[in-house]
Amino acid sequence: MSEEVEPGHVRVRLDLSYDGRDFSGWARQREGQRTVQGEIEDALRTVTRSRETYELTVAGRTDSGVHARGQVAHVDLPEDVWAEHREKLLRRLAGRLPHDVRIWRVAEAPAGFNARFSAIWRRYAYRVTDNPGGVDPLLRGHVLWHDWTLDMDAMNEAAQALIGEHDFAAYCKRREGATTIRTLQELRWERRPDGILEATVRADAFCHNMVRSLVGAMLFVGDGHRPPDWPGKVLAAGVRDSAVHVVRPHGLTLEEVGYPADELLAARSAEARNKRTLPAAGCC
Numbered sequence: 001m002s003e004e005v006e007p008g009h010v011r012v013r014l015d016l017s018y019d020g021r022d023f024s025g026w027a028r029q030r031e032g033q034r035t036v037q038g039e040i041e042d043a044l045r046t047v048t049r050s051r052e053t054y055e056l057t058v059a060g061r062t063d064s065g066v067h068a069r070g071q072v073a074h075v076d077l078p079e080d081v082w083a084e085h086r087e088k089l090l091r092r093l094a095g096r097l098p099h100d101v102r103i104w105r106v107a108e109a110p111a112g113f114n115a116r117f118s119a120i121w122r123r124y125a126y127r128v129t130d131n132p133g134g135v136d137p138l139l140r141g142h143v144l145w146h147d148w149t150l151d152m153d154a155m156n157e158a159a160q161a162l163i164g165e166h167d168f169a170a171y172c173k174r175r176e177g178a179t180t181i182r183t184l185q186e187l188r189w190e191r192r193p194d195g196i197l198e199a200t201v202r203a204d205a206f207c208h209n210m211v212r213s214l215v216g217a218m219l220f221v222g223d224g225h226r227p228p229d230w231p232g233k234v235l236a237a238g239v240r241d242s243a244v245h246v247v248r249p250h251g252l253t254l255e256e257v258g259y260p261a262d263e264l265l266a267a268r269s270a271e272a273r274n275k276r277t278l279p280a281a282g283c284c
Contacts, residue, residue, distance in 0.1 A: 010082040011113060013074050014056070015105040016040070020067045021141050021250060022100060027061050036062075039101055040073075040093075047092040048081050059115045059257040060122050060206065065249030067142060070123075070256040074115040082108075112266030113259075117273060121185060121258040123202040126215045126251050130223075131195055143196055144251035148223035150197060152189050155222040159187040161232025162214065167278060170234045170241060171214055172207035180207050181276040187214065205272075209246050216245040 005011045024033035028041070041053050048054075059072040085092070090106045097103065112118065128144040129135055135145045165183040172180045186202035199218070201211050217231040220243065234241045260268050 005076055008079055009076045010079055011074055011076050011109040012082065013072065013105070013107050013109040013113060013115065014040075014103050016071050016073065016101065016103045017069045018067065018071070018101040019141065020062060020065050023064065025062060025064045025066070026058055036068075036101055039098060040103070043093055043096040044075065047089065047096050048077075048085050050081065057115050059119050060254060062254055063209075063249055066252045066254070067250075068254040071254055072115045072119070072257045072259075074109055074113065110262040110265060112262070112269065114265070114269045115257075117269035118259055118265045119205075119257050119272075120260055120268060121202050121204055122206060122254065123186075123200065123256045123258070124206075124211050125253050125255050126199040126201065126211065126247070127196050127253075128199075128215075128219065128247075128251055129196050136194075139196075141250055142253065144248055146219055146223065150219065150222035151224070152191055152197060152222065154224075154228050155189045155197075155199075155218045157228040158218050158221045158231045159189070161229065162235060163187055165278065166235055167238060168207060168210055168235065169238050171210050171217070171244065173209045175208060178207065179276050181278055182207060182210070189218070211252060212246045212249065213244055215251075216247045219247065220245070 018036050020036075022034065023036050026036045028035050028038045037056055037058070041056060045053050054075045054077055056073045056075050062068055062071075086106070090103065093103050093106070127142060128146050128150070130146050130148060130150045135143050163184050163186070165181065167181050168184075169180040174180065183204045184201075185204065186200055189197055189199050191197050199215055201214065214231070217234060220226045221228050221230060226243070234244060259265065
């Protein structure tokens, strides 16, 4: 995952989207389940007529059932392979990939680019309806039905205590050796003209299950089961609360990944690799 590309190779950026319902997440699985990474790597090997599988690095690994509209990945290709296929690679991949994953752009990446570590934010959307009749059948794979009327103002009030740099251990599935400190840059709810409530969740990075746990907590506020200050109290406690439910994945979509100016890519990548700590309380 280095910013340094091996001699004789070219780093290529891929912009892509997928419907996650029939995938076991992004990452290739040992047991051979169908994954987004696996489909793209297999297609890339086929269309370039290569014996080698070129491994993808992605901006954010999505879980099983989660969708993406603005996912970003990179792959390092041998210079001769890139030279031979670059002009027709996009169209050939379109002909080889299944219909639930699409690559929209293939381009040589600028110096210092790393799809994962150079990113400065990821923006997700979670969509839910409280319509007593349920979800529009044409949207059922992308919208959660919540069988209680939701108070959007209460959910937005609850969101305020969660914005900023915090240890989100109470909202994450812990992974050994990984920090749960994140900077939540934006968290807000809007009700669309069709009545669907849409949460915009943007952060520098997310830990496992973080977005779906935050949404679950705010839905509990929205339907009146908890007061607006409850999600903030859970955050401050720093431990998982059994009342915080991880909502189902199909309502979640990775919408966009943000990167700095080209000249700042390498510096951002180096910074992102540092393990984060929160400032000590009472420091000068």
